Structures are given as structure tokens and as C-alpha cells.
Amino acid sequence: MASNGGDGTPHAPAPTLWPVGFAVGIAVLLVGVILGWLIVAIGAAIAALFGFLWIREVTRPVRAAEPPAAPEPSTRAAPQGRKATPEPGEGEIVRFPRSKLLEGATLGLGVVIGGIVTLPVAGFALVPPFVDQGTDDVDVGALDDFPENRFVITTFLLDPAQGEVSRRTAYVRNNGLLDGTPSLTILSNRCVHLGCPVQVNGLPIDAAEQKEQIDKTEVRRIPTAAAVGFGCPCHGGQYDDEGNRTAGPPVRALDRFEFKIKNGRLLLSKTYSVSHVEGTGADAQITAYPLMGPGQHVDGPEAVLYPIPPPGR
Amino acid sequence: MARPPATRKEQILHLVLYPLTWLEERSGLVGATKYFLFRKVPGDISWGHTLGSATLTAFIVQVLTGVILAMYYKPDPDKAYESIRYITDDVFLGWLVRGMHRWGASVFIILMFLHMGRVFLYGAYKYPRELNWILGVLILALGMLEGFTGYLLPWDQTAYWATVVGINLQATGPFVGPFLAPVLAGGADIGSDTLARFYAIHMLLIPGALFALIGLHLYLVIRLGVSSPPWSPNAAGKDRVEPTPQGRAGLVAPGPRGGKAR
Numbered sequence: 001m002a003s004n005g006g007d008g009t010p011h012a013p014a015p016t017l018w019p020v021g022f023a024v025g026i027a028v029l030l031v032g033v034i035l036g037w038l039i040v041a042i043g044a045a046i047a048a049l050f051g052f053l054w055i056r057e058v059t060r061p062v063r064a065a066e067p068p069a070a071p072e073p074s075t076r077a078a079p080q081g082r083k084a085t086p087e088p089g090e091g092e093i094v095r096f097p098r099s100k101l102l103e104g105a106t107l108g109l110g111v112v113i114g115g116i117v118t119l120p121v122a123g124f125a126l127v128p129p130f131v132d133q134g135t136d137d138v139d140v141g142a143l144d145d146f147p148e149n150r151f152v153i154t155t156f157l158l159d160p161a162q163g164e165v166s167r168r169t170a171y172v173r174n175n176g177l178l179d180g181t182p183s184l185t186i187l188s189n190r191c192v193h194l195g196c197p198v199q200v201n202g203l204p205i206d207a208a209e210q211k212e213q214i215d216k217t218e219v220r221r222i223p224t225a226a227a228v229g230f231g232c233p234c235h236g237g238q239y240d241d242e243g244n245r246t247a248g249p250p251v252r253a254l255d256r257f258e259f260k261i262k263n264g265r266l267l268l269s270k271t272y273s274v275s276h277v278e279g280t281g282a283d284a285q286i287t288a289y290p291l292m293g294p295g296q297h298v299d300g301p302e303a304v305l306y307p308i309p310p311p312g313r
Numbered sequence: 314m315a316r317p318p319a320t321r322k323e324q325i326l327h328l329v330l331y332p333l334t335w336l337e338e339r340s341g342l343v344g345a346t347k348y349f350l351f352r353k354v355p356g357d358i359s360w361g362h363t364l365g366s367a368t369l370t371a372f373i374v375q376v377l378t379g380v381i382l383a384m385y386y387k388p389d390p391d392k393a394y395e396s397i398r399y400i401t402d403d404v405f406l407g408w409l410v411r412g413m414h415r416w417g418a419s420v421f422i423i424l425m426f427l428h429m430g431r432v433f434l435y436g437a438y439k440y441p442r443e444l445n446w447i448l449g450v451l452i453l454a455l456g457m458l459e460g461f462t463g464y465l466l467p468w469d470q471t472a473y474w475a476t477v478v479g480i481n482l483q484a485t486g487p488f489v490g491p492f493l494a495p496v497l498a499g500g501a502d503i504g505s506d507t508l509a510r511f512y513a514i515h516m517l518l519i520p521g522a523l524f525a526l527i528g529l530h531l532y533l534v535i536r537l538g539v540s541s542p543p544w545s546p547n548a549a550g551k552d553r554v555e556p557t558p559q560g561r562a563g564l565v566a567p568g569p570r571g572g573k574a575r
Contacts, residue, residue, distance in 0.1 A: 129495035133502075158502070165390040165504050195481040196474060234478060293494055295485035305487035310494075313501045 016057045021050030133313040135159050137260060137267040139214045143182060145221060146174040146266065149281070151200065151241075153222040156268070160217045169197065170257055170268060171230070173241075175282040183282040187230070187243045188255040188271055195294040196234035198254065200224055230254070242277040242284055251297050253277055256286070270313075275299040348535075355541040361435070362539060364428035371421040372527065375459075378414040379516060386466065388512035390505045393468035418460055425453050437540040445533040452526050455519050462515035468508060476511070477503055 025047030032039030138156050146152050151171045159166040168188070175183040189198045202225070210221045229246065230239040238247040243254030253274040260267040273292045278285040289298040291313060296306045337343035354362075385404055387396040400407040429449065432438050438446035465476040480503060484494035499506030 126496055129498065129500050130492075133495075133500055159504070162504050163391065166502070194478040194485075196478065234474070293484040293491055294481045296491060306491055307488070308491070310491045310501075312495075 014057075016054065018050050018054035018057055022047055022054055025050055130310055130312040134270070137269045140170070140172070140219050140266050140268055141210075141212055141214070141221060143174070143261060143264055143266050145210065145212075146172055146184070147223060148174045148176050151224045153200065153224060154219065156219045157217040160215065171200070172266070173281075178282040182261055184259055184266070185242070185281070185284070186257040186259055186268065188257060189230075190255060190294060191232040191234065191237050191250060192245075192252050192254060192273075192294050193232060193235055193237045193248065193250040196232050198230040198232050198237070198239065201231050201238075202228045242280055243274060244277055251295060251302070252299070255291065256288075273298050352535065352538075354539045355545065357542060357545045358539060359542070361431045364424060364431050365534070368421065368424040368428050369527065369531075371417055371424050372523070374413060374417050375421055376520065378410050378417065379520075381410055382414055383516055386512075388466070388509050390468065390508055393466065393508060397467045397469075418463060422456055422460060425449075425456055429453065435540065436543050442533070442537055442540065445530060445537070448526055448530045448533065452523060452530060455523050455526070459515060459519050459523075462511040462519070465508065465511045466515065473503070476507070480507075 025043050025045070027043070028046060029040055029043030032041070032043050135158050138158065140154050140156050151173045153169065154172045155167055155169045157164070157166050158168045171185075171187040171189060173185040175185060177183065190196075191198045205222060205224065207223045210223075212219050212221070229241055230243070231237070232248070232250075236248045237245065237250040239250070239254055240246050243256065245251075245253060253276050255271050255273050257268045258270045258272065260269060271291050273289045275287045275289060275298050277287070287299070290309045292298055292306060292309055297303045298306075333343050382400065385396060385400045385407070387393060397411075400411050402408070432446065432449070461476075461479055464479075465472050480494050480497050483497060484490045486493060495501055497507075497510070498504075499510040
């Protein structure tokens with residue numbers, strides 16, 4: 001009735017209880033991740049023990065079986081004397097070396113042609129995201145448009161060629177002068193948990209939105225009253241005024257923009273990542289790193305998981 | 314093409330069946346279809362065994378509605394949302410076809426899991442069908458990827474931010490994550506290239522792979538046959554006696570209906 005394929009003998013292993021112990025070990029290990037390293041070690045030990053017993057149980061028939069007989073030496077491996085045509089083995093057709101060569105050449109040529117066609121196409125699909133991903137500096141207004149010691153919600157087009165889809169938001173705070181040069185805190189609104197838009201906490205709006213046409217693109221600025229940190233609507237990450245993480249899942253402080261002042265105008269340039277900030281305002285000590293994606297650690301033991309930042313930006 | 318048909322009835326039958334005979338003689342496809350549709354299955358299979366064909370049906374619905382939606386959809390950041398609105402509100406029966414595709418996606422995924430559960434609980438993944446389980450898992454993974462890439466296409470706020478989170482989730486994978494995310498997004502950031510890329514993946518790349526994998530999956534189903542339920546007295550490799558009523562209480566289903574002589 002039931003078709004069984006193959007030789008008809010069932011190869012199902014005998015029932016065993018070891019997986020239950022293995023599962024208990026994994027469960028203890030996972031509970032340990034919350035409770036402490038000792039529980040993790042106990043769970044790992046249980047899982048390893050029962051895993052070993054399970055593997056031993058399952059492989060018993062295989063290990064008990066006789067070792068397979070040594071393979072027949074192939075006709076190609078042991079040529080004896082010089083013969084134009086090797087003796088055919090049982091059930092083998094007579095083949096001249098030239099025929100084998102031609103077959104190999106045909107297959108090899110096919111592989112070469114396939115590679116020549118495939119490689120550029122694969123490169124076309126995979127390489128562009130890593131080349132020339134930087135953007136030009138973005139003019140977001142005159143320095144005088146940014147009142148001192150309060151954040152201005154500034155939105156702008158990161159890449160005008162792409163249009164509105166590249167609109168980004170930065171929180172710009174003018175810290176006044178530091179040793180005669182302007183000091184600004186410019187936070188990216190990209191949450192460093194998974195990239196949602198971070199919002200200003202509290203009742204932010206202080207004055208009407210200012211709109212300015214710069215290079216045919218619109219920059220919008222909304223001055224805020226005293227901001228009380230930032231919060232992410234997606235998974236509840238919280239940051240203080242300097243972008244330091246105060247609660248929730250983010251793994252570091254908010255990213256920041258480098259800036260330039262040219263002819264009294266504020267230009268945003270590259271974004272960089274920050275592990276944490278000491279101090280506030282103009283006196284802040286920023287521990288900076290090259291830009292990493294959201295959720296990627298820049299310091300601490302987890303940073304070894306992300307050794308190479310992707311090139312091109 | 315033996316002797317000419319004698320009676321009137323035979324002549325009509327011959328004429329009606331002639332296209333099939335013509336096709337069969339040149340391709341063998343009629344016989345192959347019969348072999349596929351009318352193959353033998355165990356006598357004690359149940360409705361649970363129809364979940365695989367139900368999943369296949371859901372997939373075919375997705376393909377047909379998807380092809381038609383592609384005739385109206387525009388994968389451009391400035392036009393995508395408007396074209397979806399156009400399909401839903403203005404195109405004749407567009408709301409229905411889009412609804413079928415949108416809800417059918419969930420049906421497809423749910424049916425895959427139900428089918429997987431049936432195969433698991435019946436032990437139908439065991440020798441010699443392990444490879445078919447592996448193929449099924451690949452189909453499941455690709456089906457989920459279809460869901461992920463299709464979710465972006467309406468290009469509304471939910472779609473955009475869900476994809477931002479989804480791609481950044483990939484980016485947190487150790488070592489390869491930071492490189493996987495730009496490949497998915499088509500650049501350092503999610504933008505116009507991302508939408509076109511997801512559209513191509515959603516309607517060309519993954520469906521092509523799914524066709525191939527489903528073909529292999531079906532080939533193995535036909536080659537290996539359908540397995541009996543574990544309680545079947547005819548189950549493969551089993552040589553068991555009919556369980557006593559006490560022994561099977563609450564544990565296994567009752568024996569096959571319609572007598573025991575088989």
C-alpha cells in the first residue's frame with residue numbers, strides 16, 4: 001500500500017529519551033541568560049551531556065556496522081603499462097583517452113563561459129551598494145537661524161537627486177562659542193536600536209516652522225522649547241539631551257553629524273557613531289567611531305562581532 | 314491508430330479524443346498527467362493530506378494575482394503609493410485582486426505551517442523523505458522572504474518603517490550583517506533603489522526559485538509516494554498487530570473504516 005521507495009527497509013532510529021534532557025538543558029541555558037552566568041553554565045553542561053548521549057544513541061547502529069570494504073581501485077588511478085585504451089571494468093563502455101579529454105574540455109569550457117557571464121552580473125548586483133555611498137555637504141541654513149541652547153528639529157534632503165525619499169532629520173543645538181569657534185550638537189534622529197525615527201520628548205514646539213528653499217530643495221526648521229531627551233516610538237529606546245542611551249534596547253549613543261561653517265551658513269557633512277558622551281553642551285567629550293548601522297556595537301566585548309564597517313560611505 | 318472506428322458512438326468518441334491522442338502520441342503528456350493525478354495513495358489518508366495541494370493552490374493564486382497587479386503597479390518612490398491607491402480605488406475589481414494577493418499571502422504562509430505540522434506529526438519526514446522536508450523548509454524560508462519583500466511595495470509609512478527595522482535587523486547579524494544590509498537596501502540607506510530592488514526580488518528572483526523548488530518537491534512526492542499515518546496497520550516498515558481497544562484508548566486514531574481486510 002504505502003510506497004516506501006528505496007530498498008523498502010525502514011531506517012527510522014529507535015525511540016530515545018535523550019532529546020528531552022537536551023531540551024531541558026537548552027531551556028535552563030536560556031533561563032540562565034536572564035538569571036546569571038552560573039545557570040548558563042549548568043544549562044550548557046546538561047545540554048552537552050544529553051546531546052552527547054543522544055548522538056551516541058543515534059549513531060550506535062552506524063558505529064556497530066562493519067567498516068565498508070576498500071573501494072575498488074579505479075581504472076584511471078592505476079594505469080599499468082602503456083595501453084591506448086584501458087581495459088573496461090564491468091558494465092563500463094570502452095572509452096578512449098581522447099574522448100575523456102573532449103568531455104572534460106567541453107565541461108570545463110562551459111564552466112569558464114558561465115563564470116565569464118555570471119561574474120559581472122553578480123558584481124553589478126552586489127558591488128554598487130558599497131561604492132560611492134557618501135553624499136555632498138547639505139546646507140541647512142544660516143548659523144543665526146539656530147538659537148543658542150535649544151534644539152531645532154531640522155529636516156533636509158540628504159541626496160537631492162533622490163528626492164523626498166532621502167529626507168532626513170537632525171536635531172541641531174547651538175552651544176555658543178567655544179574658544180572663539182561655534183560649537184554645535186547635531187544628533188541624527190536615526191535610533192541606534194533598529195533605525196526608527198527618534199522624537200523629542202515633552203512638548204517640543206516653541207515657534208512656528210521655518211521653511212527655506214536652498215538649492216531648489218526645502219529645509220524645514222522647528223525650534224523646540226527645553227528638550228528633555230529623545231524617545232523612539234518603535235521599541236521604547238530613550239536618550240538624554242546629549243544622545244546618551246538612558247533606557248531601552250539601543251546599543252550606544254545617537255549618531256552625530258560632522259559640520260562646517262561656511263560664510264555664516266551651517267553645512268552638515270558625514271555622520272559618525274558615538275559610544276557615549278561625557279559632559280554637556282560645548283564641554284562634551286565625545287567618544288567617536290566610524291559610522292556603523294543601527295544595533296551594531298562600537299565598543300565593549302560585542303564590538304568584535306562587527307570588525308569591518310562596510311566601505312563606501 | 315488501429316482499425317477504423319466502427320460504430321457511430323466510437324466515431325464520435327474518436328473525434329472528441331483526437332486532440333488528446335494527437336498530443337499523447339507526440340509528447341506523452343496525457344499519460345504523464347494521468348500518472349500524476351491518478352497515482353495510488355494509501356487507503357487511510359485523511360483531509361490532513363490535502364494541505365500540501367491547498368498550499369500549492371494558494372501559491373498559484375499568489376502568482377496569478379501578482380502578475381496582474383504588476384501590470385498596474387509602479388515601483389518608483391514618487392508613484393508607488395499612488396499606483397496602489399489607483400489599483401484599490403479606481404481599477405475595475407482592483408480592490409478584489411489586491412485583496413486576494415494581500416490576504417492570500419497570509420493564507421499561503423499559514424497553510425505552509427499547517428502542512429509542515431501535518432508532515433511532522435505523522436512522521437512523514439522520515440526515511441526516505443528527508444530531502445523533501447529540506448526542500449519544504451527552503452520553500453518556507455523563501456515564502457517568508459516573499460512576505461518581507463512584498464510588505465514594502467505599498468510604500469506607506471507602515472511598509473517603510475517595517476522595512477527599515479527589518480533590514481537593520483539583518484544588519485545586526487555578526488560579521489556578515491553590516492554587508493548584508495546594504496546589499497538588501499541597494500545602498501547605504503533605504504531609498505529609491507531599495508523599492509526597485511525589493512520589487513525585482515519579490516516578483517522575479519524568489520518566484521523563480523520557488524517554481525524550481527516546488528517542482529522538485531512534487532517530483533519527490535510522486536517518486537516516493539504518500540506515507541500512511543503512523544497508526545495505519547499498513548504503515549511503511551511496520552509489522553504490527555491490530556491494537557487492542559484498551560491499548561489505543563486516547564493515543565491513536567481508530568483503525569481504518571470499512572473493515573480490516575485490505
